[in-house]
Amino acid sequence: ILNVEQSPQSLHVQEGDSTNFTCSFPSSNFYALHWYRWETAKSPEALFVMTLNGDEKKKGRISATLNTKEGYSYLYIKGSQPEDSATYLCAFNTDKLIFGTGTRLQVFP
Amino acid sequence: DSGVTQTPKHLITATGQRVTLRCSPRSGDLSVYWYQQSLDQGLQFLIHYYNGEERAKGNILERFSAQQFPDLHSELNLSSLELGDSALYFCASSADWGFTDTQYFGPGTRLTVL
Numbered sequence: 402i403l404n405v406e407q408s409p410q411s412l413h414v415q416e417g418d419s420t421n422f423t424c425s426f427p428s429s430n431f432y433a434l435h436w437y438r439w440e441t442a443k444s445p446e447a448l449f450v451m452t453l454n455g456d457e458k459k460k461g462r463i464s465a466t467l468n469t470k471e472g473y474s475y476l477y478i479k480g481s482q483p484e485d486s487a488t489y490l491c492a493f494n495t496d497k498l499i500f501g502t503g504t505r506l507q508v509f510p
Numbered sequence: 511d512s513g514v515t516q517t518p519k520h521l522i523t524a525t526g527q528r529v530t531l532r533c534s535p536r537s538g539d540l541s542v543y544w545y546q547q548s549l550d551q552g553l554q555f556l557i558h559y560y561n562g563e564e565r566a567k568g569n570i571l572e573r574f575s576a577q578q579f580p581d582l583h584s585e586l587n588l589s590s591l592e593l594g595d596s597a598l599y600f601c602a603s604s605a606d607w608g609f610t611d612t613q614y615f616g617p618g619t620r621l622t623v624l
Contacts, residue, residue, distance in 0.1 A: 432609035433610045435613070443617075444512065444616060445553070445600075445615045446512070447613065447614065450610050452610055490553070492553075494609045494610075495609075496566045497543075497558060497566045497568055498543075498555055498613065500554075502551075503552065
């Protein structure tokens with residue numbers, strides 16, 4: 402059974418803090434890793450799709466790195482804002498997306 | 511707005527009943543995926559259709575079935591409903607079926623089985 406683990410489960414930070422989360426996935430038979438942002442009462446929104454070892458992607462203040470050999474990806478948020486409050490999901494792609502349970506981020510003003 | 515539409519938004523029904531959830535993908539997308547989000551569980555993949563053909567299956571119960579029609583919309587049929595089927599059901603679509611294809615999620619259908 403393929404398992405995708407995310408840590409921490411939840412995170413509370415102050416506005417302006419930088420933060421990062423981890424996604425761990427099986428390192429064998431890697432195809433792609435997806436990151437999603439899921440705000441309460443909305444639907445998951447795609448952030449990044451990562452495929453190559455050493456990949457780094459950036460979107461505004463959010464960036465992600467990928468290490469396929471050791472099976473992990475980091476998501477970084479620089480200078481967190483209250484609007485960054487959401488659950489951040491990673492998903493490992495085999496012939497289907499296997500989602501982690503997410504990191505719930507709350508940013509306090 | 512992702513461009514993926516799902517109807518209905520909410521559905522309340524009784525145990526033993528049958529319901530149909532509908533999904534229209536983004537314009538031009540050929541793949542449709544169905545996911546279930548139960549209480550305290552992550553998003554669970556149910557099934558994937560590409561251009562009318564079933565492409566991959568997750569832990570979908572035998573009581574559940576899906577299809578994708580020639581106009582590419584998809585329906586998820588849930589029958590002999592049980593209390594445990596209460597969940598948020600998402601549909602997602604992507605342009606193709608590749609591992610790197612971004613999936614765009616619809617707003618979801620919240621199913622409550624009483």
